Amino acid sequence: MSILNADLHCHSVVSDGTLTPEELAARAAANGVELWALTDHDEIAGQHRAAAAAHAHGMKYLTGTEISVTFAGETVHIVGLGFDPDDPEMQRGLNDTRGGRGARAQEMAEQLAKVGIKGAYEGALKYVGNPELISRTHFARYLVEIGACKDTSEVFRKYLTEGKPGYVPHRWATLRDAVQWITRAGGLAVIAHPARYKFTANEEYALFSEFKAHGGQGVEVVTGSHTAAEYVRYADTAREFGLAASRGSDFHSPGESHTDLGQLPYLPGALTPVWELLADRIQ
Ligand code: AMP
Ligand code: MN
Ligand code: MN
Numbered sequence: 001m002s003i004l005n006a007d008l009h010c011h012s013v014v015s016d017g018t019l020t021p022e023e024l025a026a027r028a029a030a031n032g033v034e035l036w037a038l039t040d041h042d043e044i045a046g047q048h049r050a051a052a053a054a055h056a057h058g059m060k061y062l063t064g065t066e067i068s069v070t071f072a073g074e075t076v077h078i079v080g081l082g083f084d085p086d087d088p089e090m091q092r093g094l095n096d097t098r099g100g101r102g103a104r105a106q107e108m109a110e111q112l113a114k115v116g117i118k119g120a121y122e123g124a125l126k127y128v129g130n131p132e133l134i135s136r137t138h139f140a141r142y143l144v145e146i147g148a149c150k151d152t153s154e155v156f157r158k159y160l161t162e163g164k165p166g167y168v169p170h171r172w173a174t175l176r177d178a179v180q181w182i183t184r185a186g187g188l189a190v191i192a193h194p195a196r197y198k199f200t201a202n203e204e205y206a207l208f209s210e211f212k213a214h215g216g217q218g219v220e221v222v223t224g225s226h227t228a229a230e231y232v233r234y235a236d237t238a239r240e241f242g243l244a245a246s247r248g249s250d251f252h253s254p255g256e257s258h259t260d261l262g263q264l265p266y267l268p269g270a271l272t273p274v275w276e277l278l279a280d281r282i283q
């Protein structure tokens with residue numbers, strides 16, 4: 001059961017990807033994906049389109065999203081899979097989570113103007129597919145366009161991360177709310193790319209413990225954000241905490257993402273894949 005080309009993490013123009021749900025489905029299918037989920041940030045407006053496109057290409061589909069959470073002063077991402085996309089409580093929660101992005105983007109632009117980068121708000125907006133979902137990624141694309149940096153990774157390094165001139169901290173959803181929205185809508189909550197967080201060992205332990213206590217059941221082990229050593233490390237963490245394992249590229253854009261849809265190693269054996277727990281939610 002681990003030997004399945006499942007890709008349960010990627011982004012479309014509905015959040016900060018550059019392809020439509022239909023273009024992603026075509027690309028996933030061409031790359032041999034058998035089970036797919038579109039997981040736009042804080043947004044599920046693309047879910048019905050994505051499911052239809054998956055079926056048109058003969059792929060199985062799980063509903064998905066990636067919720068921004070503030071935990072111990074850091075931003076943590078919680079992927080939700082297999083929930084009811086029409087669940088009103090989840091829709092309200094995500095709507096609230098998206099709420100602060102406009103003001104935050106204005107503030108980012110003001111800070112960037114102070115270091116000589118003018119018009120960044122309008123510039124970022126040109127790349128935005130969903131007006132409620134303006135993100136750092138859209139600013140990064142604009143800064144590459146005007147030649148401020150050579151690629152988006154350099155923009156994040158120089159401008160958009162903590163301590164840098166365009167970084168504006170933001171309070172997202174709580175861990176408990178995010179996990180509850182997902183589970184009460186019939187889905188399964190997954191800690192996204194755990195190696196990316198700058199937590200101490202104690203903080204990471206607290207994240208996994210609290211996540212479990214709130215009803216979270218999964219962790220991404222094989223993701224485009226992890227190294228091979230981190231696959232092994234988080235396979236151990238999954239076993240330690242009794243969590244199911246997920247696999248996803250976190251693909252955003254052909255020009256930017258180094259891991260393409262469906263192009264990851266399979267999950268290590270002896271782990272329970274999240275799709276085993278979600279068998280009755282697969283469409
Ligand atoms: P936001 O939700 O506006 O804070 O933007 C977060 C998004 O920025 C993530 O989902 C990634 O797509 C992107 N991102 C964050 N850090 C980096 C990085 N170091 N390099 C490239 N993209 C990044
Ligand atoms: Mn993103
Ligand atoms: Mn993420």
Ligand code: MN
Pocket residue numbers: 009010011066250
């Ligand atoms: Mn992501």
